[in-house]
Amino acid sequence: MRITAVAAAPVRLAIPYPLYPGVGAGTKIEWGKRSRFTPLRPTPMLEYVLVRIETDEGVTGWGEAQADIGFFGETVEQVRAAVADYMGPQLIGKDPMDRERLQGVIDYRGNGCAKSGISMALHDLAGKAMGVPVSVLLGGRMRTHVPVAVEVAGGKPDAMAQACVDLMAQGVRAFKPKVGGDPDADADRLRAIRAAVGPDVSIRADANQGYSPKEAIRLCRLCERHGVGLELLEQPVAVHDLPGMAFVRRSVDTLIEADESCFTPQDALAIIRHEAADVLNIKLGKAGGFLGAMKIAALAEAAGLKCVLGTGFGLGLEIAAKAHLYAALEQVTDAVEFTELSLHANLLRPPWDTRLALPLEDGRLPVPDGPGLGVELDQDQAAQSRAMPAST
Numbered sequence: 255m256r257i258t259a260v261a262a263a264p265v266r267l268a269i270p271y272p273l274y275p276g277v278g279a280g281t282k283i284e285w286g287k288r289s290r291f292t293p294l295r296p297t298p299m300l301e302y303v304l305v306r307i308e309t310d311e312g313v314t315g316w317g318e319a320q321a322d323i324g325f326f327g328e329t330v331e332q333v334r335a336a337v338a339d340y341m342g343p344q345l346i347g348k349d350p351m352d353r354e355r356l357q358g359v360i361d362y363r364g365n366g367c368a369k370s371g372i373s374m375a376l377h378d379l380a381g382k383a384m385g386v387p388v389s390v391l392l393g394g395r396m397r398t399h400v401p402v403a404v405e406v407a408g409g410k411p412d413a414m415a416q417a418c419v420d421l422m423a424q425g426v427r428a429f430k431p432k433v434g435g436d437p438d439a440d441a442d443r444l445r446a447i448r449a450a451v452g453p454d455v456s457i458r459a460d461a462n463q464g465y466s467p468k469e470a471i472r473l474c475r476l477c478e479r480h481g482v483g484l485e486l487l488e489q490p491v492a493v494h495d496l497p498g499m500a501f502v503r504r505s506v507d508t509l510i511e512a513d514e515s516c517f518t519p520q521d522a523l524a525i526i527r528h529e530a531a532d533v534l535n536i537k538l539g540k541a542g543g544f545l546g547a548m549k550i551a552a553l554a555e556a557a558g559l560k561c562v563l564g565t566g567f568g569l570g571l572e573i574a575a576k577a578h579l580y581a582a583l584e585q586v587t588d589a590v591e592f593t594e595l596s597l598h599a600n601l602l603r604p605p606w607d608t609r610l611a612l613p614l615e616d617g618r619l620p621v622p623d624g625p626g627l628g629v630e631l632d633q634d635q636a637a638q639s640r641a642m643p644a645s646t
Contacts, residue, residue, distance in 0.1 A: 257350050259308040260342030262334045266641035267598040269298045273407060280408030281434030281464030288324050300567050301330040301641055305337055305371035307379055309350060315379025316631055318571040319371030320539040328367045330641060336368035350379050357545050366517060366542040373543020374575050381626035388627055392544060392582035399618040400580045403428035403456065403589035404596050405565060411446035418451050421596060425614030428456035428589035434464020441476035448482050456589055460488040463514055467491055467498040474506035486533055489513040496528040503530060511535055513564060519549040526557040535564040538575060551585045565591035570600030573610045574627040581621045603630045
C-alpha cells in the first residue's frame with residue numbers, strides 16, 4: 255500500500271462566547287493583549303484543518319489539526335500550508351503503515367498541530383486497513399468509556415458557578431475553571447463553584463501562566479484552607495520558569511500540572527529533571543500526534559508522574575482520537591478534557607454525532623470500537639464550515 259494524496263481543508267465554527275473574556279478574569283497574561291479578534295475574525299470562533307490521506311488500495315485516513323495562534327502558535331493558514339505544501343508531499347509514494355518513520359520524515363521544527371493532523375490520519379488509515387481501532391494500535395483497549403471534564407471561562411464567581419450547574423444538567427461531573435489573575439479573587443471563584451456543585455464533583459484550576467510563584471502558592475493555600483478540594487492547579491507560572499514551578503510544587507499540597515511547559519518529550523524530560531510538576535498535560539497538537547503523546551506518557555510513568563489529556567478544542571475526529579488515547583494509556587488520570595463539547599458541533603455522521611456529544615451518560619463518553627478512529631466525518635457539514643479553499 256502506498257500513499258497517493260494528502261489534502262488539507264480548513265474549517266471555521268462559531269462559538270457562543272470568547273474563550274478569554276478580557277481584563278479582570280482568567281489569566282492576566284491575556285488582559286489587553288493576545289486578542290483572537292481580527293478584521294477577518296470579528297466574532298468568537300474556532301478553526302481547524304481537516305487532513306485526508308489517500309492510498310492506491312482505496313483506504314483513506316482522516317485526521318484534524320487544531321490551529322490557535324494564542325496557545326499553539328500556529329494559525330489555520332500556517333497549518334494548511336504545512337500539511338499541503340511541505341509535509342504532505344514528503345509522504346507521497348510511502349507506505350502508510352510505517353508511521354514512526356513517516357513522523358520522522360515530517361519532523362520539521364515546531365508545527366505540532368500540523369504533524370498531529372497527519373499522525374491522526376495515518377493511524378485512522380492503518381486501523382481501517384488492519385480492521386482494528388486506533389486504541390489497539392496504541393497498545394490495547396483497556397477502557398471502554400472516558401470521563402469528561404469541561405473548562406469554565408473566567409468571570410464573576412456566581413456566573414462561573416452557574417455555568418458549572420448548567421453543565422451538570424448535561425451530565426458533566428468534572429470542571430476546570432480558568433483563573434490566573436488575582437489569587438484572592440480566584441479563590442473566591444473556586445469557593446463559589448464548590449458550593450454550587452457539591453463535594454463529589456472534580457474541580458481543577460488553570461492559571462495559564464498567570465501567577466508569580468508566590469501568587470500561585472497563595473491561591474493553593476487559600477483553597478486548602480477553605481476546603482475547596484482542588485484536584486490540581488495547571489500551569490501556575492510562566493512557561494520557562496521551571497524553577498518557579500518547582501518552588502510552588504514544594505510549597506503546597508495541591509498537585510501542580512505542567513501544560514504550556516510540556517509540548518514535547520524533551521520538555522517533559524526537563525520538567526522531570528526540575529521536579530517541577532506532579533502531572534503532565536498531554537495534547538495531541540502539542541506533542542505532534544500519537545507517537546509524541548505516547549513518549550511523554552512513558553517518561554511520566556518512568557518518573558512516577560501522572561498525565562492528563564487536555565483540551566486544545568477539536569471536532570469529532572479529535573474527540574475520538576483522545577478517547578482512543580485514553581483507552582490505551584494507564585498513566586492518564588481521571589477525567590479527559592473535552593471543552594469543545596460545550597462550544598460547537600462535532601461534524602460527525604450518525605450515530606457518533608450524538609454519542610460523542612452532550613448530554614453525557616454517567617459523565618462519560620464511549621470509546622468508538624470500529625476500525626481506525628471508528629467515526630465518520632459528515633462531508634456536507636464540513637463543506638458548509640469551510641474557511642478557505644481546500645488543497646487537493
